[in-house]
Amino acid sequence: MAEAYPAYERRPRRRGRKVLVTLVVLLLLLGGLLVVADRVAAGVAERAIADQVERELAKQQARSAPPQVDVGGFPFLTQVLGGRYERISIVLTDAQGAVEGNAVNLPRLDVDARGVRASLDTLRSGRGDVIADTVDGTGTVAYDSLAKLLDRPGLKLGEQNGKLVVTAPVDILGQRLTVSGTADVTVAEGNKVALRFNDLSAEGLPAVPLARTLLNNYARGISVDVPLPELPFQLTVRKVEPRPEGLAVTADARDVPINQAG
Template sequence: MRKVLLGLLVLAAVVLVLADRFGVRTAENKIGEQVAAQYNLQERPEVTIHGIPFLTQAIGGEYKHIEVAIGDWTEQGVTVSGVKVDMRGVSAPLSEVTKGNAANVTARTATASAVVPYDVIKKEAPKEVKRIGPKGDDLSVDMTGNVLGVPVNGTAVVQVKPTSKGIAVTPVSVGSNGAQQIPLALVKQQLTWVVPVADLPVGSRISEIQPTPDGLRVSATAENVRLNDLQQK
């Protein structure tokens, strides 16, 4: 009898684990479908619901941590890559999720992150800019051409800053490779530009920018976010 009871307990545990994993996959697919519909995405994003057991969270309608990997994101004709939304303290009533209704799905905080590739930044830059790469918290820019009629061939260090219009790129120092030295004030007049990416999917303005080997990693955080409010502009 003892062996029979032990066997039944093991079987029950296996069934519960399978039910838990099936439930989390179903919920992830439902949330992915909702996000795809909100943003008119061609592919359903990858959704990960953290925390075990899932069923306890689902029944209570409260999830500690949900990640949504959207992929590419386009704003004002500029496409960024690796877009992810990290949601904490998600309230999603089971009845709403099963019906595919996102009206009452909210997150205490939602942080979106993405990478703005350097070729995207260069595309928006003046024609004198030939190469862009990371340099600490700033960027290094190789320049060749003319600045206000003066030949230039050198490297400038530019800073990046989030603004209401997008990512502002402004020279902070400039050096020449044997060409005439140009005052920084003149360089700023011609080699200052804006990459028109100001907001991310959470509907909040970019607040952090960090240069990486692949591009600028940007992030934005919003509080008390409704899934229905995450509209692509």
């Protein structure tokens, strides 16, 4: 009888461990289901935002590959209940806008909206404003598109050592010469890029004042303010920078209704 007593006491401990293991498994399963539900809800929101962006691009007579949308922050459902979202990122690739009838290619445009405010009723009904505290955008304008806006046959733009470089065939005093040089690039009012070609040269340029005058006139003719295509989300260009892949554009906006792009 003395040996059977300890065996009798071990059974409740085993039952306790089984109950604890079962409880942990149930909590893990419940947590997994909540995570899945959270991600499903975020996915629905991302598709809805992507559809809205496509519609707004169409209104601007622009196009791109299907937008890639990511709703940041976790959990998503608590953000829905609070009516405020940490971050919404939108990536547009192979985008194309129009400027004065010419197509302008933007291989990539990244948009990052922070502090997005949207009530649950707005999400349910689709009515009302979805406001972002800040929207930042970075994009790239293809050099061939920018060159077309200058409307000079044979003109080509590129980047070298962080500077915008140009080459173009030009007729000077009956000779066909290749002009080359660099430009200063800045932001001009109205979402325009100011190009100022101050240092052009041409191999074989006749050593006469008239030849230099004609070359300077050509430089002034391509030193213009080039308009960029309308950017979504009221983005205003703040900085432009020549890079090997194209002209990098940085833009931003404040207190923007992101459900009414443009």
